[in-house]
Structures are given as C-alpha cells and as structure tokens.
Amino acid sequence: MVRINSDYGKLQGSYLFSTIAKKVGQYSEEQPDRKIIRLGIGDVTRPLTPAVIKALHEAVDEMGEEKTFRGYAPDLGYDFLRKAICDNDYRSRGCDIGQDEIFVSDGAKPDSGNIQEIFAKDDRIGVCDPVYPVYIDSNVMAGRTGDYDIKSGRYAGVVYLDCTKENGFCPDLPEEDCDIIYLCSPNNPTGTALTKDRLQDWVDYANKKGSVIIFDAAYEAYISDEDVPHSIYECEGARECAIELHSFSKNAGFTGLRLGYATVPKDLKREGVSLNTLWARRHATKYNGAPYIVQRAGEAVYSYEGRKEIRGLVDYYMENARVIRSGLEKAGYEAYGGVNSPYIWMKTPEGMSSWDFFDYLLREANVVGTPGVGFGSCGEGYFRLTAFGSHENTREAVDRICRL
C-alpha cells in the first residue's frame, strides 16, 4: 500500500496567493459591478517590450522551418543566453562569474523551491520573517522542518530571522547556527534592501560557519542606491558560500513567459563536492530546459534596445512606488520600501490584523493587497502593496485608500 508524503500535512492552508485569488474571486462574484484594483500579487501589467516581441517572432519563425528548428535545449541553457547574462549581469559589474556557472531555468520561483534538493535533509534553514513563502514551504515539503506551531505561527527546526521596524527590516546575524540561509534583497515583501556592508557581514558569517546563502536577486533591477549591491558576488568571498537566483519577471515582465537563472560558482564546495556539479545533475535529470523562443527573448533583454526598454518598464513601476509611498505617508500611514523595490510595506491602521485589513480594503476600497502575516508572524499588522499596476489604477487605488 502506497503511503503519501506526510510532510505535506504540515503545510498551513493553501499557498498564500491561491487563498487571496479565491477570496477575490468570491467577492467579485458577489459584487460583479465593482472595479477591483489588484496591488496584491507581484504580477506585472505592462506588455512585453518591442525588442522582446521582435525576438519572439523571429524565434517562432525559426521553429517553423526545418533548417532552423530547435529541439531539446542544452541542459543548462543556450550559450547565447548564458553569455549575455554573464557579460551584462556579472562582468560589467566586476563580478567573477563564468558562463558555466549559470543555469538557465523557467524562473526564480521554481529555482528557489528546487534548490533545497541538493542539501542534506537535516540541514537547518534560516529564513527572514516575513518571507516569500516558497523558501519555507519547499523545505517543509522536503521534511526539513518540524511541525507548525499555531501559536507562534512558525515551524519547529527553522531559524527565523526577525525583520522588524526596529532593525529596519534587515535581519541580524543569527545566534543559533543555520546551514542554509535564504536572503532576498531588495526584499520581498518588505521592500527594503541590504547595503553592501550588511550583505558582506552575511557572506563573512556564512564562510565562517560553512553555511550556504541562497541569495534571491529577483528585484535587483529596482535598485537605485549606490551602496546596494545588485549581486551577492560584489561581496568578497561570496563565490565560496553563495548561490544566486535571478528572474526575468520583474525587470522585463516575463511573469507569463517564464525565464530565470541560478548561479552556482564552482568554488562553492561542501564535503569536497562541487554544488555546481550537483545542481547540473539535478537540472539534467529533472528539467528539460527553457523554451528556445523564450531564451531568445531573454537574450533580447540584454540588447541595446532591450536594455533601454527594460529601464523604461522599471521607471514606470517605480513611479507607482513613489505615488503609493508618498500617498500613504501623506494620509498618515506608516510606509516602508518603494525606493530600491517595487514593494511598499505599510503598517495597518489602528492595530488592525493583516487579514482584517485585507478584507476591509477589499470591501471598502475594492483594492487587493497582500496581508503581511501571510509572509510570517513578524508581518502581522503589516500589509504589502505592489507597484506593478498601471499608473491610472495605482493612483486610483491610493486615492481610495486615503479616502477611507
């Protein structure tokens, strides 16, 4: 008799964004005439840019001709894309990363969920609280945590790194040891970013302890401050302790196109084994490459036109971030983020719980945000708004919130 993976039973409720989608769906059915503005899930709304569209059409045509048709992609990604990534995201920033340390994938979400597979079952993970749920949930499903405690809102066996108003939402080095540390900067959900000095502290910690940092750089395109690093490999010693995850979703709007990459330096070894080799084996066995046409679209993001257009997209969303943050502050709300990040992290008014504020905002302002507590217990009393809407909707949403 087959038995199921009992670790799934430890998971709390359904995946956060599925729950939100259901709640919004239900409200829409009850009130079909209301115009709901979604500033909840981190999904972009601007169309793909002309350089990307052109590359897609050209690649589609190639796939329709015998001479230019492409079947299975190389396991780790096409060289043309790995080279563009290497040149633009690393070499241009002085980071010592080689093409063969880059693994093209279908996005940072799958990579951040799958990367834990190459580590031992009893490694202890350290995660920020609040945190992007995938880091924890994927480890729960793999049996790397204990049970969930309803009172604390936390899983046993996990080191939680509190990110609070007091520490500026930047995690302090942990007192307990942790083996695998997930860091996301600029941060989802708090919108804050680690300075180079702060990130260097983490790299030094990891090298001292033999830990591995999973550095999620999905939002690096939103960085404007000079002292915030775009890559963890700007820090000394990161090649020996860090894996970096990148996405094309938030810079180039690929949420519906699916493309990302993981960087695993060859100097990153544990127990004498190269993690680059382990991840290559995982990729070769359980993945079959991102679509050729999508990899060509990714290449176009790094072209001269592409880079200009992508800058335009980021500027567009950052104007929203500015509108949201300044609007909220003018209306007397406490708000954070929105500077090096498309996320605004606001304090709920009058000590309201995150989910109460979610329901309140949905019903009274027809605006969808994300309850802070959905990202962890330190997120209780907070609420995340995203800058990924249109200018018009964003302004209207802010107006509606401020009128409440």
Place this chain on the structure above:
Amino acid sequence: MVRINSDYGKLQGSYLFSTIAKKVGQYSEEQPDRKIIRLGIGDVTRPLTPAVIKALHEAVDEMGEEKTFRGYAPDLGYDFLRKAICDNDYRSRGCDIGQDEIFVSDGAKPDSGNIQEIFAKDDRIGVCDPVYPVYIDSNVMAGRTGDYDIKSGRYAGVVYLDCTKENGFCPDLPEEDCDIIYLCSPNNPTGTALTKDRLQDWVDYANKKGSVIIFDAAYEAYISDEDVPHSIYECEGARECAIELHSFSKNAGFTGLRLGYATVPKDLKREGVSLNTLWARRHATKYNGAPYIVQRAGEAVYSYEGRKEIRGLVDYYMENARVIRSGLEKAGYEAYGGVNSPYIWMKTPEGMSSWDFFDYLLREANVVGTPGVGFGSCGEGYFRLTAFGSHENTREAVDRICRL
C-alpha cells in the same frame, strides 16, 4: 556547516544522454569532416506545424499589447488548454476525466521526475528494466532507494520488472510488493506496447495492493493497433490507482517548446488524502505555469488543422520506423518495436555489449544510437534507434548499418 544530499552520491555516472552527447562531441572534434547521423536521443527534427506557428505568433502579439498581455498563468494551466485536453484526449475516448484533474506542465520529463515528491520516502518503487532513467534517478536523488550494485547494475530497494525477449518486453506482475509502479506504453526504450488486457491486469493489481501506477503516455500518438489503449483510463478502475503523464513533444514536436500535462483523478486517494490535492499544492508552491504562448500553441494542436498536421508528423516518423525495422531485419538483425512506437529496439550483433556497439556504430557508420544497457541491465546487448530523423538521414543511417 551545511551538508549535501548524500543520495546524489549513489547516482551512477552522469545522466545517460549527457554522456552520449559528450562522446559524440569528442568524436566530432576528432573527425570534423564526418557526417554524423543522430538516431540516439528521442528528439524530433521536423519543424513545428503551421497551426502551431500561427498560434504562437498570435499569442506573442497579445503579449505585446497592454489590453491582451498576460502575466502569471493560472497555477494548473489555462482553462482553454485544459478543456481542449479533456475533450480530445479523454472524453472523445470515453474516459471519465474532468478538466480539474489535468495539470499543465513544462513536459513529461519534469513531471515524471517530480511526481515522486508526493509519496512517502519509504514507498518502494517498481520499474521496468530497461527503463527511462528519470524514473529511477529521481527516486535515487530523493533517497527512496539503497545503494547501487555494480555487479547487478541495480539499486537496492527497487523492484525491477524484467522486460525481455521471453516476455515480449512486457513486464509480468511482480512477486514482491511495490507501491509506486512506473509503466510507459508505448514503451521507451523497447518500442513495445501494452494491450488493454495486459494494462487492465496492472490496474487490477494496483487496486488490489493499494499501489499507484505512474503511467507515462508520452508516445500514445504512435499507437496504431486497436487493442492498445491510448490512456490508462480506458481500463476499469484506473481512476482509483493511476496518474497519467502526457507530452506534446513526440506528437507535435514540442521538445524545444516544453509542454505536457499530468492527470491526477480526484478518486485517487491514499490514507484519506486526495493525490490531486497534493499535486495541486506541489504545483502551486514550486512551479509557476507553462508560458501563455506555449499553452496557446498546445491548444492549436487540438484544432482541426492542428490535428491533421500532427497526424502528418506522426506518419512521417512512422515511415522512418518502418524503414529502420525492415532494413535491420533484411540485414539479419533482430529488431523489435517500431509499430506502435517511434523506437526500434535491436539486438546487438554477435553478443557485442551495448556500449561497444555504440562506439562501433559511431566510428564505423557515424550513426548515433542509445546503448540499451543505459536503460538498465536487461538492456545489455540491445540498442535503441529512434525514428525522429529526416527520411533522408534515416535511410542513409540504415544503409550504413546494413553495409557494416
């Protein structure tokens, strides 16, 4: 100090097809003037068909316009595709499968590698020998097997179902219990197919024992015999014991486009838990949907034009299968498969080992095939050729082999 997943250390060598690619690459470098014909990896060579190309271009245009742009896809796939799958692959065959039992993915390889995650760590797997390596390797990586034994070429703790000339390469019901049974029909690599009666025996066995069958139907489009089922749900009771995996790679040539789906019926429960719910949770947490444009391409496969064109593709490759099998037989080789399947399973001549024959064929005929032993110890002394080349190359490869 972080520790790595020691189960990876049990894996034998690198992934089969990576090894082949390396060997061929090396030979090409040594002999750059030789024209190598690849009948090794199961990769298609015909371009995408006009209906698919048209759907891709249209979807790309939609992604370039604000009003029609699509961000994150629904977790489990777009309804338009799930409906097309449900109507065409199931309802039209009288299979009782609902749209909400279909999970769109980026292919049958990732699905077949990932599906084991929802089962307990100490469930015992049963696999055919020879077998598509992903079924075993993904379980080795998950710690569901013991060590590899070099002498037998097998992992401890796995039930191997011998597929030999004696049983017509169709596995007999096992004497030892197994919890998760991987079946692939039409089979990769042997090219043989289970009749409905034989498959019904397996469904009955699974229901009696409480096992779950992972049924890989990636090659169903190649079926021509009437008594060979296209879906396991043509068998009575399969809704209670079977998960089915489908691919768009081998029928519609999507190897470089990446699309597949898994079917997990709601009646499939173990320990009171619905496997449909578990897989939905896995999908929502660790996956982010297939690209919109690729899902539209998938939809086009089921259109009137699309079905006609896909039939043409399959017929094209099956003509190759006929040429290979009859050519080999005429030249005195023992050959199997190639009737309901694009694979031809040949006996190596004069008791040659599979890898010796691989090297011999590469050097003497400049033809690449796949060593049978790469699929398991029962594959020793066999060799797989695929029908996915062009007519011209296929004929030339057969001529070269026959001239040896």
